[in-house]
Amino acid sequence: MQKLSLPLAIIIAAILVGGAILYDKPGSAQGGTKQNDPPARQEVSLDDDARMGEELAPVKIVEFSDFQCPFCRSFWQDTLPLIKKNYIDTGKAVFVYRDYPLSFHAAAQISAEAAECAKDQNKYWEMHDKIFSEQSKKGQGTITYGESDIKKWAGEMGLNMVTFNQCLTTHKHKSEIEADFADGSAAGVSGTPNTFINGIAVVGAQPYSVFEQVIEEELKKVSSKKDSFFK
Known part of the structure; x- marks a missing residue:
């Protein structure tokens, strides 16, 4: 299994040891502090989940997330827009959302x-943005909502409600969600958000600068390989 380069490993280790990472995990509805050794690179599939960007982009970003997790909301609100602007929209990265409902x-x-x-x-x-935006209206805490609220939002979006209600009632995609959860657990996920950048885990609602550092390191490797090929 490939290890992180020394500079990147040091950076991530310092972050993990030096400060609390906000994330939700079983046993603590308020989130917790994650302190680990620098993570190894994991094999994480893009699966057939929703994505933004080109699949052939050099950087693959896979987030395991929970729609009711306030720290996932923080990532959606504060970090994802910058990743989208600087890396997804420029063709440098593809972002995939995978479910890890706690x-x-x-x-x-x-x-x-x-x-x-x-x-x-x-x-x-x-729908993804609507659910997280409803969380935002309530501040930092996890809001309480149910199936009736979700159906109301679906109607406001103009979805075909007969089709949507049937999909929801029959749990058409339950097995897909369960597969996401199993894949996340196999990759070492135990709380949310947990994001993998080319297999490198970034745990919790980290500031954008942390994601930027890891992404830039990965882009440098791609550039270095291209330079070597043409020499």
Whole structure:
């Protein structure tokens, strides 16, 4: 298994040891502090989940997330827009959202299924953003909402409600969500958000600068390989 380069490993180790990383995990509805050794590179599939950007982009970013997790909301609100602007929209990275609904978030599973049902009607990201934006209205805490709220939002988006309701009622995408959860657990995920950048784990709602550092390191490796090829 390939290890991180020394400079990047030192940077991530310093962050993990030096400060609290906000993330949700079983056993603590308020999140916790993650302190680990520098992570090894993991094999994480893009699967067939919702994505932004070109699949052939050199940097693959896979986020395991929970729609009711307030720290996932922080990533969505503060960090993802900058990643999108600087790396996804420029063709340097592809971003994939995979579900990791935590058991203590009552609406996490149904939210994940609802987003997949919206995806069937080409409105995944609209539902994704709607759920997180509703969290934002309540501040830092996890809001309480249920299936009736989700259906209301789906109607506001203009989804075909007969199709959407049938999808949700029959749990059409339950197995897909379960597969995401299993893949995340196999890669060492135990809380959310947990993001992999070309297999390198960035745990918690880290500031944008942390993601930027890892992405830039990966882009340098791509550039170095190209330079070597043409020499």
